[in-house]
Amino acid sequence: MFCPHCGKPNPDDAQYCQICGRELSNAATQATAQAQQSINIAPVQYAGFWRRVLASLIDGILLSLVTGSFTWVVDFGDFKVSYGLGVVVQWLYYALLESSNYQATLGKMAIGIVVTDEQYRRITFGRATGRFFGKFLSAVILGIGFMMAGFTQKKQALHDVLAGTLVVQK
Structure with a gap:
Protein backbone atom coordinates (compact mmCIF):
# COMPACT_ATOMS: atom_id res chain seq x y z
CA MET A 1 0.00 0.00 0.00
CA PRO A 43 13.22 5.01 -5.87
CA VAL A 44 13.84 5.73 -2.23
CA GLN A 45 16.63 8.25 -1.87
CA TYR A 46 19.08 7.32 0.84
CA ALA A 47 20.58 10.20 2.80
CA GLY A 48 24.17 10.68 1.74
CA PHE A 49 27.21 11.09 3.94
CA TRP A 50 27.36 14.90 3.90
CA ARG A 51 23.65 15.37 4.65
CA ARG A 52 24.11 13.10 7.65
CA VAL A 53 27.21 15.01 8.76
CA LEU A 54 25.31 18.31 8.59
CA ALA A 55 22.40 16.87 10.60
CA SER A 56 24.87 15.52 13.19
CA LEU A 57 26.55 18.92 13.40
CA ILE A 58 23.21 20.61 14.11
CA ASP A 59 22.35 17.98 16.73
CA GLY A 60 25.79 18.30 18.30
CA ILE A 61 25.48 22.06 18.65
CA LEU A 62 22.00 21.77 20.19
CA LEU A 63 23.05 19.03 22.61
CA SER A 64 26.20 20.93 23.60
CA LEU A 65 24.16 24.03 24.38
CA VAL A 66 21.67 22.06 26.49
CA THR A 67 24.10 19.84 28.38
CA GLY A 68 26.73 22.57 28.66
CA SER A 69 24.24 25.04 30.10
CA PHE A 70 22.91 22.46 32.52
CA THR A 71 26.33 21.38 33.82
CA TRP A 72 27.39 25.02 34.07
CA VAL A 73 24.40 25.79 36.32
CA VAL A 74 24.52 22.54 38.32
CA ASP A 75 27.97 21.61 39.62
CA PHE A 76 28.15 17.83 39.90
CA GLY A 77 31.66 18.01 41.30
CA ASP A 78 32.74 14.93 39.39
CA PHE A 79 33.56 14.66 35.72
CA LYS A 80 32.29 11.07 35.59
CA VAL A 81 28.84 12.12 36.75
CA SER A 82 28.71 14.97 34.20
CA TYR A 83 29.90 12.67 31.41
CA GLY A 84 27.41 9.95 32.38
CA LEU A 85 24.57 12.45 32.45
CA GLY A 86 25.62 13.72 29.02
CA VAL A 87 25.49 10.18 27.59
CA VAL A 88 22.02 9.61 29.08
CA VAL A 89 20.73 12.92 27.69
CA GLN A 90 22.12 12.12 24.22
CA TRP A 91 20.73 8.57 24.29
CA LEU A 92 17.25 9.80 25.21
CA TYR A 93 17.40 12.62 22.65
CA TYR A 94 18.32 10.31 19.78
CA ALA A 95 16.29 7.25 20.78
CA LEU A 96 13.09 9.11 21.68
CA LEU A 97 13.06 11.35 18.61
CA GLU A 98 14.14 8.73 16.08
CA SER A 99 11.49 6.27 17.34
CA SER A 100 8.78 8.96 17.47
CA ASN A 101 6.33 9.82 14.69
CA TYR A 102 8.90 12.39 13.51
CA GLN A 103 11.47 9.61 12.95
CA ALA A 104 14.21 12.21 13.18
CA THR A 105 16.21 14.37 15.54
CA LEU A 106 15.98 18.15 15.21
CA GLY A 107 19.08 18.14 13.00
CA LYS A 108 17.64 15.47 10.72
CA MET A 109 14.32 17.34 10.56
CA ALA A 110 16.17 20.50 9.49
CA ILE A 111 17.93 18.60 6.70
CA GLY A 112 14.83 16.63 5.65
CA ILE A 113 15.93 13.09 6.46
CA VAL A 114 14.37 10.35 8.60
CA VAL A 115 15.43 7.06 10.18
CA THR A 116 13.52 3.92 9.17
CA ASP A 117 13.88 0.18 9.49
CA GLU A 118 14.80 -1.81 6.39
CA GLN A 119 11.13 -1.94 5.34
CA TYR A 120 10.92 1.89 5.56
CA ARG A 121 8.82 1.78 8.74
CA ARG A 122 9.26 3.76 11.93
CA ILE A 123 11.83 2.18 14.24
CA THR A 124 11.15 1.09 17.79
CA PHE A 125 12.72 2.66 20.86
CA GLY A 126 14.79 -0.51 21.31
CA ARG A 127 16.14 -0.35 17.77
CA ALA A 128 16.87 3.37 18.17
CA THR A 129 18.73 2.55 21.40
CA GLY A 130 20.81 -0.08 19.61
CA ARG A 131 21.53 2.38 16.83
CA PHE A 132 22.67 5.02 19.33
CA PHE A 133 25.05 2.73 21.21
CA GLY A 134 26.30 1.30 17.92
CA LYS A 135 27.67 4.77 17.18
CA PHE A 136 30.26 4.21 19.92
CA LEU A 137 31.60 1.25 17.92
CA SER A 138 31.57 3.36 14.75
CA ALA A 139 33.65 5.98 16.59
CA VAL A 140 36.06 3.58 18.31
CA ILE A 141 37.33 2.22 15.00
CA LEU A 142 38.70 5.63 14.03
CA GLY A 143 35.39 6.84 12.64
CA ILE A 144 35.44 4.28 9.85
CA GLY A 145 31.99 3.10 10.91
CA PHE A 146 30.61 6.56 10.14
CA MET A 147 32.51 6.84 6.85
CA MET A 148 30.84 3.63 5.63
CA ALA A 149 27.75 5.75 4.90
CA GLY A 150 29.63 7.27 1.98
CA PHE A 151 30.44 3.92 0.40
CA THR A 152 27.67 1.40 1.05
CA GLN A 153 24.84 0.84 -1.45
CA LYS A 154 22.12 2.03 0.94
CA LYS A 155 24.35 4.71 2.52
CA GLN A 156 24.39 2.81 5.84
CA ALA A 157 26.95 3.52 8.53
CA LEU A 158 28.12 0.63 10.72
CA HIS A 159 25.58 1.44 13.44
CA ASP A 160 22.80 1.37 10.80
CA VAL A 161 23.91 -2.05 9.58
CA LEU A 162 24.04 -3.37 13.16
CA ALA A 163 20.62 -1.94 14.06
CA GLY A 164 18.96 -2.74 10.73
CA THR A 165 18.14 0.89 9.98
CA LEU A 166 18.23 3.22 7.00
CA VAL A 167 18.42 7.00 6.78
CA VAL A 168 16.34 8.26 3.87
CA GLN A 169 15.29 11.60 2.46
CA LYS A 170 11.81 12.56 3.52
Whole structure:
Protein backbone atom coordinates (compact mmCIF):
# COMPACT_ATOMS: atom_id res chain seq x y z
CA MET A 1 0.00 0.00 0.00
CA PHE A 2 1.31 3.43 -0.92
CA CYS A 3 0.76 6.65 1.01
CA PRO A 4 -1.43 9.06 -0.98
CA HIS A 5 0.48 12.00 0.52
CA CYS A 6 4.17 11.11 0.11
CA GLY A 7 3.90 8.07 -2.19
CA LYS A 8 6.11 5.84 -0.05
CA PRO A 9 5.31 2.13 0.41
CA ASN A 10 3.70 0.99 3.68
CA PRO A 11 2.51 -2.39 5.03
CA ASP A 12 -0.99 -3.30 3.82
CA ASP A 13 -2.41 -3.22 7.37
CA ALA A 14 -0.91 0.17 8.30
CA GLN A 15 -3.30 2.90 9.41
CA TYR A 16 -0.68 5.67 9.29
CA CYS A 17 2.20 6.25 6.88
CA GLN A 18 5.49 5.12 8.38
CA ILE A 19 7.35 7.92 6.58
CA CYS A 20 5.17 11.05 6.81
CA GLY A 21 2.86 9.91 9.64
CA ARG A 22 -0.38 10.85 7.86
CA GLU A 23 -3.48 8.68 7.96
CA LEU A 24 -3.86 6.09 5.21
CA SER A 25 -7.31 5.49 3.77
CA ASN A 26 -7.96 2.31 1.80
CA ALA A 27 -9.70 3.96 -1.16
CA ALA A 28 -7.13 6.71 -1.56
CA THR A 29 -4.27 4.30 -1.01
CA GLN A 30 -5.56 1.79 -3.55
CA ALA A 31 -6.10 4.57 -6.09
CA THR A 32 -2.58 5.83 -5.47
CA ALA A 33 -1.15 2.32 -5.79
CA GLN A 34 -2.94 1.79 -9.11
CA ALA A 35 -1.83 5.17 -10.40
CA GLN A 36 1.76 4.56 -9.37
CA GLN A 37 1.83 1.18 -11.09
CA SER A 38 1.20 2.96 -14.37
CA ILE A 39 4.02 5.46 -13.85
CA ASN A 40 7.61 5.11 -12.79
CA ILE A 41 7.94 5.38 -9.03
CA ALA A 42 10.97 7.31 -7.88
CA PRO A 43 13.22 5.01 -5.87
CA VAL A 44 13.84 5.73 -2.23
CA GLN A 45 16.63 8.25 -1.87
CA TYR A 46 19.08 7.32 0.84
CA ALA A 47 20.58 10.20 2.80
CA GLY A 48 24.17 10.68 1.74
CA PHE A 49 27.21 11.09 3.94
CA TRP A 50 27.36 14.90 3.90
CA ARG A 51 23.65 15.37 4.65
CA ARG A 52 24.11 13.10 7.65
CA VAL A 53 27.21 15.01 8.76
CA LEU A 54 25.31 18.31 8.59
CA ALA A 55 22.40 16.87 10.60
CA SER A 56 24.87 15.52 13.19
CA LEU A 57 26.55 18.92 13.40
CA ILE A 58 23.21 20.61 14.11
CA ASP A 59 22.35 17.98 16.73
CA GLY A 60 25.79 18.30 18.30
CA ILE A 61 25.48 22.06 18.65
CA LEU A 62 22.00 21.77 20.19
CA LEU A 63 23.05 19.03 22.61
CA SER A 64 26.20 20.93 23.60
CA LEU A 65 24.16 24.03 24.38
CA VAL A 66 21.67 22.06 26.49
CA THR A 67 24.10 19.84 28.38
CA GLY A 68 26.73 22.57 28.66
CA SER A 69 24.24 25.04 30.10
CA PHE A 70 22.91 22.46 32.52
CA THR A 71 26.33 21.38 33.82
CA TRP A 72 27.39 25.02 34.07
CA VAL A 73 24.40 25.79 36.32
CA VAL A 74 24.52 22.54 38.32
CA ASP A 75 27.97 21.61 39.62
CA PHE A 76 28.15 17.83 39.90
CA GLY A 77 31.66 18.01 41.30
CA ASP A 78 32.74 14.93 39.39
CA PHE A 79 33.56 14.66 35.72
CA LYS A 80 32.29 11.07 35.59
CA VAL A 81 28.84 12.12 36.75
CA SER A 82 28.71 14.97 34.20
CA TYR A 83 29.90 12.67 31.41
CA GLY A 84 27.41 9.95 32.38
CA LEU A 85 24.57 12.45 32.45
CA GLY A 86 25.62 13.72 29.02
CA VAL A 87 25.49 10.18 27.59
CA VAL A 88 22.02 9.61 29.08
CA VAL A 89 20.73 12.92 27.69
CA GLN A 90 22.12 12.12 24.22
CA TRP A 91 20.73 8.57 24.29
CA LEU A 92 17.25 9.80 25.21
CA TYR A 93 17.40 12.62 22.65
CA TYR A 94 18.32 10.31 19.78
CA ALA A 95 16.29 7.25 20.78
CA LEU A 96 13.09 9.11 21.68
CA LEU A 97 13.06 11.35 18.61
CA GLU A 98 14.14 8.73 16.08
CA SER A 99 11.49 6.27 17.34
CA SER A 100 8.78 8.96 17.47
CA ASN A 101 6.33 9.82 14.69
CA TYR A 102 8.90 12.39 13.51
CA GLN A 103 11.47 9.61 12.95
CA ALA A 104 14.21 12.21 13.18
CA THR A 105 16.21 14.37 15.54
CA LEU A 106 15.98 18.15 15.21
CA GLY A 107 19.08 18.14 13.00
CA LYS A 108 17.64 15.47 10.72
CA MET A 109 14.32 17.34 10.56
CA ALA A 110 16.17 20.50 9.49
CA ILE A 111 17.93 18.60 6.70
CA GLY A 112 14.83 16.63 5.65
CA ILE A 113 15.93 13.09 6.46
CA VAL A 114 14.37 10.35 8.60
CA VAL A 115 15.43 7.06 10.18
CA THR A 116 13.52 3.92 9.17
CA ASP A 117 13.88 0.18 9.49
CA GLU A 118 14.80 -1.81 6.39
CA GLN A 119 11.13 -1.94 5.34
CA TYR A 120 10.92 1.89 5.56
CA ARG A 121 8.82 1.78 8.74
CA ARG A 122 9.26 3.76 11.93
CA ILE A 123 11.83 2.18 14.24
CA THR A 124 11.15 1.09 17.79
CA PHE A 125 12.72 2.66 20.86
CA GLY A 126 14.79 -0.51 21.31
CA ARG A 127 16.14 -0.35 17.77
CA ALA A 128 16.87 3.37 18.17
CA THR A 129 18.73 2.55 21.40
CA GLY A 130 20.81 -0.08 19.61
CA ARG A 131 21.53 2.38 16.83
CA PHE A 132 22.67 5.02 19.33
CA PHE A 133 25.05 2.73 21.21
CA GLY A 134 26.30 1.30 17.92
CA LYS A 135 27.67 4.77 17.18
CA PHE A 136 30.26 4.21 19.92
CA LEU A 137 31.60 1.25 17.92
CA SER A 138 31.57 3.36 14.75
CA ALA A 139 33.65 5.98 16.59
CA VAL A 140 36.06 3.58 18.31
CA ILE A 141 37.33 2.22 15.00
CA LEU A 142 38.70 5.63 14.03
CA GLY A 143 35.39 6.84 12.64
CA ILE A 144 35.44 4.28 9.85
CA GLY A 145 31.99 3.10 10.91
CA PHE A 146 30.61 6.56 10.14
CA MET A 147 32.51 6.84 6.85
CA MET A 148 30.84 3.63 5.63
CA ALA A 149 27.75 5.75 4.90
CA GLY A 150 29.63 7.27 1.98
CA PHE A 151 30.44 3.92 0.40
CA THR A 152 27.67 1.40 1.05
CA GLN A 153 24.84 0.84 -1.45
CA LYS A 154 22.12 2.03 0.94
CA LYS A 155 24.35 4.71 2.52
CA GLN A 156 24.39 2.81 5.84
CA ALA A 157 26.95 3.52 8.53
CA LEU A 158 28.12 0.63 10.72
CA HIS A 159 25.58 1.44 13.44
CA ASP A 160 22.80 1.37 10.80
CA VAL A 161 23.91 -2.05 9.58
CA LEU A 162 24.04 -3.37 13.16
CA ALA A 163 20.62 -1.94 14.06
CA GLY A 164 18.96 -2.74 10.73
CA THR A 165 18.14 0.89 9.98
CA LEU A 166 18.23 3.22 7.00
CA VAL A 167 18.42 7.00 6.78
CA VAL A 168 16.34 8.26 3.87
CA GLN A 169 15.29 11.60 2.46
CA LYS A 170 11.81 12.56 3.52
